[in-house]
Amino acid sequence: MTDVVLRVRDLHHAYPAQGRRLWGRGRRVPAVEGVSFDLPRGQTLALVGESGCGKSTVARAILRLVEPSAGEVLFAARPGEGPVDVLGLNRAQLRRLRPRLQMVFQDPWSSLNPRLSVRRVLGELLLFHRVVDRGGLEPALIDLLSQVGLDADALDRFPHEFSGGERQRIAIARALAPRPTLLIADEPTSALDVSVQAQVLNLLARLKVERGLSYLFISHDLSIVRHVADRVAVMYLGQIVESGTREDIFERPAHPYTRALLGAIPTVSRAKAGQGVPLRGEVPSSTSPPSGCRFRSRCPLAEERCRLSPPEVSVRPGHRVHCHLSSPVEGDREESTQR
Numbered sequence: 001m002t003d004v005v006l007r008v009r010d011l012h013h014a015y016p017a018q019g020r021r022l023w024g025r026g027r028r029v030p031a032v033e034g035v036s037f038d039l040p041r042g043q044t045l046a047l048v049g050e051s052g053c054g055k056s057t058v059a060r061a062i063l064r065l066v067e068p069s070a071g072e073v074l075f076a077a078r079p080g081e082g083p084v085d086v087l088g089l090n091r092a093q094l095r096r097l098r099p100r101l102q103m104v105f106q107d108p109w110s111s112l113n114p115r116l117s118v119r120r121v122l123g124e125l126l127l128f129h130r131v132v133d134r135g136g137l138e139p140a141l142i143d144l145l146s147q148v149g150l151d152a153d154a155l156d157r158f159p160h161e162f163s164g165g166e167r168q169r170i171a172i173a174r175a176l177a178p179r180p181t182l183l184i185a186d187e188p189t190s191a192l193d194v195s196v197q198a199q200v201l202n203l204l205a206r207l208k209v210e211r212g213l214s215y216l217f218i219s220h221d222l223s224i225v226r227h228v229a230d231r232v233a234v235m236y237l238g239q240i241v242e243s244g245t246r247e248d249i250f251e252r253p254a255h256p257y258t259r260a261l262l263g264a265i266p267t268v269s270r271a272k273a274g275q276g277v278p279l280r281g282e283v284p285s286s287t288s289p290p291s292g293c294r295f296r297s298r299c300p301l302a303e304e305r306c307r308l309s310p311p312e313v314s315v316r317p318g319h320r321v322h323c324h325l326s327s328p329v330e331g332d333r334e335e336s337t338q339r
Ligand code: SF4
Pocket: 255, 256, 257, 293, 294, 295, 296, 297, 299, 300, 301, 302, 303, 306, 311, 322, 323, 324, 325
């Protein structure tokens, strides 16, 4: 996997069910079921879907902020290095890996300690990860702030003294401090004003090039994903239903769910969205998903076979669609079973 920084295979995670009386002891609610993807080095892979589809759980499982119940996560920090089996690491090994794999959270306000100045937040990280020694700390701090578009006078201020966009810049600087290879950004702009969102997205795009980063970008907003992603994976009820290049998803969407999501974006024409039919109903509970295709209770194209059996993966080159109505490409069956 020399050109792949992150490979995820058949990832599963279930949360303990709330309400012991209702569900009984030990009952778990599946949040992620069989998610697989590759993140090519230097690219941005966007995981998209409605709230509750499991995309944030995928991110947390990769970082082992929650422990996956099954699957494989392989991470290759640098080209030529053998991949690390993230789920097989013990605590000490995981601590050593963490600097390479960093996360930017949705809400910078809650992810920054209000009692610590920017100097302490960033300085302690730079020293802890031995990026610099004490003698080189001040110029390194100023350089880090300038990379995220902040002046040196921010160093002695506290989180409450900044705007939302500036706080997210500090959160990005904190993620960059240990010199990561992969940044997982979980809805990094959804708590920001629209005018500030573009600035933060432009910042992430510039840092990706300057630092040779790869991004796993989690978002519910396809209009944002369209501007940042090289590849897109669409999730529904804990599973990926369609994945491909940005052009595959935005110009040639094949799954009815993807089409419906695209049809809901005001700037994308219905024709481009592939006759996007509006979504109906609510996302079913993951404790009792529909039989067969999980999307069938909301799908305007559902047929009898959709109730009877889950759709297989059909493949165009690099474009995977889980729908009975999509046509498989001959010769790609074997590949489809691997991702
Ligand atoms: Fe709709 Fe059937 Fe395709 Fe599922 S398999 S998305 S229910 S048409």
